[in-house]
Amino acid sequence: MTFQLVWWGTLLLAARPNSKGMIVGEAAVFLFIVLVGAYYMHKTLSKERKLHQQQKNFLLSVTHELKSPLASIKLYLQTILKRDLEREKQKGFINNSLKDIERLDDLVENMLMASQIESNSYSFPKEEFNFSDLVKQVAERLQVHTCSSQIIMPEVEKGIKIFGDKFALTSMVTNLVENAVKYSPPCAEVKVKLFKKNGEVHFVTADSGIGISDLEKTRIFEKFYRVGSEDTRKTKGTGLGLFIVKQVLDKHQATIKVKNNQPSGTVFEVIFNAHAN
Template sequence: MKRALIWFYVLAFYAICQLFAWGYMFIKYVPDRKGMIIGEGMIFIFIFILGIIRLKNHLEKERNNSQQQNNFLLSVTHELKSPLASVKLYLQTILKRDLDREQQKAFLSNSLKDIERLDYLVENVLLATKLENRSFNLPKEDFDFSTLIEDVTDRLQKNACKTEMIKVDIEPNITLHADRFAITNVVNNLVENAIKYSPPCATVDVRMFKREKDLVFTVADHGQGIADNEKKLIFNKFYRVGNESTRKTKGTGLGLYIVKTVLQRHNATIKVKDNQPSGSVFEVIFENYAS
């Protein structure tokens, strides 16, 4: 793609030089039409340059998309390979060594966590694929949103840290009419991202409450935060915060894209704000909510 852009610039420069050369020749041999030639030439050059700029932007966008997709494939490969290798090692150890029951339970528990991680990754990829199809309708039903949040945070708390890390403050018995699977994915993505981008065992605050006619769900972390110029980009497909070569956190760049798209399908909105003294707050608003 880089070589194609270089050739594109060379051809564009050559074409502009030729336009000026032909214009000079026309003026030289037909001087009485100088005004018409210059006028029409300027209009043609303006349209030509405008086309070059648009084509250049399109090529660069395609290059960025291609790079993001390559990064996504590398990330998915790593995300699949790491837990599979871990599960394989645990099972081989159980088979080859004479372990007591407590050690077996610990190894099997860790294997189950890796399998849950794989399941979560596959669910994300499948849901992202479905959401690409605009005709795909999310099946909606009434369910207890309060219990759903508790279940997700409880599972992530057990997998993340032995000390209390996720602080939950939710209004009980809130019924939501939505796609249960997709909303579970939204809650899971937001809370897991907060854990992922926070220091080890740092506090993550999860809240859900009514605000006038709206239902508000927030997830706040105390990590490094997100730069203002990246706040709008983080919801793009495959986009990940930071530099690809220096990034240490795991992920595929699909999580927040899924979150934004699912919420749009439910007529809900999401905002990202700065937390104090550090970190980010993701605020989801289900407008005109009625329990």
């Protein structure tokens, strides 16, 4: 196209030498429009390629997230049926199956909520409730997913109430605590804090994992976004958790900060302003 433009310009200049200024000006404007169009086309195509890759990673991770607990549940139930196990052994297998079912339930809830948020079909019904009790319950439930020597350390100030959507905020707390557990080394300590400061409600999770680079911190709340690729990433996840966290907090006029933990790891700090009591 550029070559054709130069050729046309040369012919016009040869035919109309007195119109050199006008021809050069028009050619420059045309070339500018072409370059701007090419830039935005490249930008759009790059965005589409990136979205396609993220969706591919999402499908890979969801397949793994579904297949792993289902295979585990199937194995436990087959063992119970085929072997004459002691009562305590059966209870242990059933409890492990229930843990895997909870994992599946959390995954399905995340997918449903992400879909409803994106389609603006979720209304976020709000009420006053005890946020301290909610955080303690989530921490206790997720503790059973960790190894026997790993500790989720809840430091929860009693009696903190907020006005919000209890179901959505339960999902927010669950995703942040699960994130801290997933990205912590085996049997490491995970801190979960809830307290009031200067009239604001602070909810904090801290892990001692590999941390998040400053460049990644600007993107971790995007839908489907995860650090690395599904082929090399060892941690489980779908890339929906932090997307849901950010969307839920935006609907509650709350803020979230991502900071580096010391000596390693990541700290997520949620601050409720207007609706904190």
